Amino acid sequence: MGVQAHTGPALSGAHIQSALGDGAYVLVPTCPTCWMDPGDGSMRDDNQTMYEDALMALVEDFVRDHSGVDRSRIYLGGLSNGGFMTCRILADHPQVFAAAVALCPPWNDALATEQETQRMAQTPLWMVHAADDPIVNPVATSLPTYAHLRRVGATDAHLTYFDHLEDETLTYRDCNGRPLRYLGHFVWVKAYHDAVSTELDGTRVMWDGEPVTMWRWLGKHHL
DSSP, X not given: OOOOGGGHHHHTSHHHHHHTTSSOOOXXXXXXXXXXXXXXSSOOSSSOOSOHHHHHHHHHHHHHHOTTOOGGGOEEXXXXXXXXXXXXXXXXXXXXXXXXXXXXXXXXXXXXXXXXXXXXXXSOEEEEEETTOSSSOTTTTHHHHHHHHHHTTOSSEEEEEESOEEOTTSOOBOXXXXXXXXXXXXXXXXXXXXXXXXXXXXXXOEETTEEOOHHHHHHTOOO
16 A cells, blocks of 8 residues: 555554555655656656656565565555646556555546546545645545546445534643644545544445444455
């Protein structure tokens, strides 16, 4: 799974490891610029990247070098720029990964071809976004991408959509004593606290008749 480096330790915690079946390997790639770099060192909103081939080669090398990896249960995920890369890989490499998660992904649906979306729909995908995200606009990214995936026949696509983000632990409060509200881009706080569990309409995501969180859902999948 590809994530930003500072969130990697969360994936090694007992709770998420249990959801993934215990003993899950975690691969946390980084790049010299940003995943949305099309090749000139900039970060562009054009759905292109120069790093995709190298990243796929890295995953293959890692799997080859670690005999304990179950090839039928390789998951892909990322947040922000990493969420974009998750979508880019799914659009180009359908059914390589058992399932994927994309947190606040800046994947521009208006630039995605019908063929790209159809290929993305072949891999189970759970997206997470907040309505007040000031960095990645969900109206141009997650919301239309989710609708597009459903329109082309995706049967295992989900979008958890928060109005805003606040500290659910009640540990941190603002000057008025209310739970501290986070920047809307920080959906990984919810994700890594395993507090992502709903569909776009607010109902619970279900698996075999039972409600699941995002990590439990992810760990249920295999090729």
